[in-house]
Amino acid sequence: MTAATPAGAPPGPPGRLEEVADGTYAYIQPEGGWCVSNAGILLEPGRGGRPVLVDTAATRARARALRAALRGLTPDRPRLIVNTHFHGDHTFGNAELAGPGTVVVAHERTRTEMAAAGLGLTGLWPGVDWGDIQLVLPEMTYRQQLTVHQGDRVIELIHPGSAHTTNDTLVWLPRERVLFAGDVVLPGCTPFVLMGSVAGSLDTLRLLRGLDPLTVVGGHGPVSGPEALVGTEAYFHWLQETAAKGRAAGLTPLQLAREAGPGEFGGLLDPERLVANLHRAYSELDGEPLGQELDVIGIFGEMVTYNGGVLPRSHA
Numbered sequence: 001m002t003a004a005t006p007a008g009a010p011p012g013p014p015g016r017l018e019e020v021a022d023g024t025y026a027y028i029q030p031e032g033g034w035c036v037s038n039a040g041i042l043l044e045p046g047r048g049g050r051p052v053l054v055d056t057a058a059t060r061a062r063a064r065a066l067r068a069a070l071r072g073l074t075p076d077r078p079r080l081i082v083n084t085h086f087h088g089d090h091t092f093g094n095a096e097l098a099g100p101g102t103v104v105v106a107h108e109r110t111r112t113e114m115a116a117a118g119l120g121l122t123g124l125w126p127g128v129d130w131g132d133i134q135l136v137l138p139e140m141t142y143r144q145q146l147t148v149h150q151g152d153r154v155i156e157l158i159h160p161g162s163a164h165t166t167n168d169t170l171v172w173l174p175r176e177r178v179l180f181a182g183d184v185v186l187p188g189c190t191p192f193v194l195m196g197s198v199a200g201s202l203d204t205l206r207l208l209r210g211l212d213p214l215t216v217v218g219g220h221g222p223v224s225g226p227e228a229l230v231g232t233e234a235y236f237h238w239l240q241e242t243a244a245k246g247r248a249a250g251l252t253p254l255q256l257a258r259e260a261g262p263g264e265f266g267g268l269l270d271p272e273r274l275v276a277n278l279h280r281a282y283s284e285l286d287g288e289p290l291g292q293e294l295d296v297i298g299i300f301g302e303m304v305t306y307n308g309g310v311l312p313r314s315h316a
């Protein structure tokens, strides 16, 4: 944070609402890097009933700004909050956004991973003004798929298996053909599968292309179309090929990342994620189960090393 940033205000640019279908809003927080995540607001069609919210931002100040944006659309608190996965930048705002009777829903493993991680994310970026965060775990969980009926609107929650994490939820609106993809798709940002799977991400992207969305709202980055799915697939194919060559040459993931660099994906934000993604690709080449737990803290340290020994910037 700079001295010019007002106390409690987000240090990066503020979030903005984009209506992507009738009564269907993406809440986009630029530029979308580490911990600067998007959300979704779904108003009940025609009736002005209570909204459904997808994800709740990272810091207290950013959650408050999201709440103000919601209030600009409806006086009502959410009927339902969907957490797309356990990471704190998508869940720490649950307490700020929930009101009386709000139900937080997520994949069953999101709940257990959230409980295990606690507020650990705040320790990775001690320079961020996180504010007072109260962890609110999902009280309703599902295993594979759950359909929510919000008036005439159909909202499908789909767990695709391991992708960005082991517990992702895709929020699919089949009538509007709008997909809230969580961090499975990160337009303009480097994908990140340290806690998920490369092969599982590719399976998930095939599933998503089959849904044939018109609009894709990723967990970070600008609103996109289906081209975001194609670009993400290309990254993971490149990652698998790069990892196979580097492993055959006896290089560690960090050595390989330094040697190969981001290649044609150099324009994406947060390039240091390559080190973590290569660790995940190596794990899969070694035949370990998809989503196998890796040494997150140690690999995060290698990302810092790749980044010239400095912590990657977070504008949360």
Ligand SMILES: [Zn+2]
Residues within 6 Å of the ligand: 085, 087, 164, 183, 219
């Ligand atoms: Zn995430």
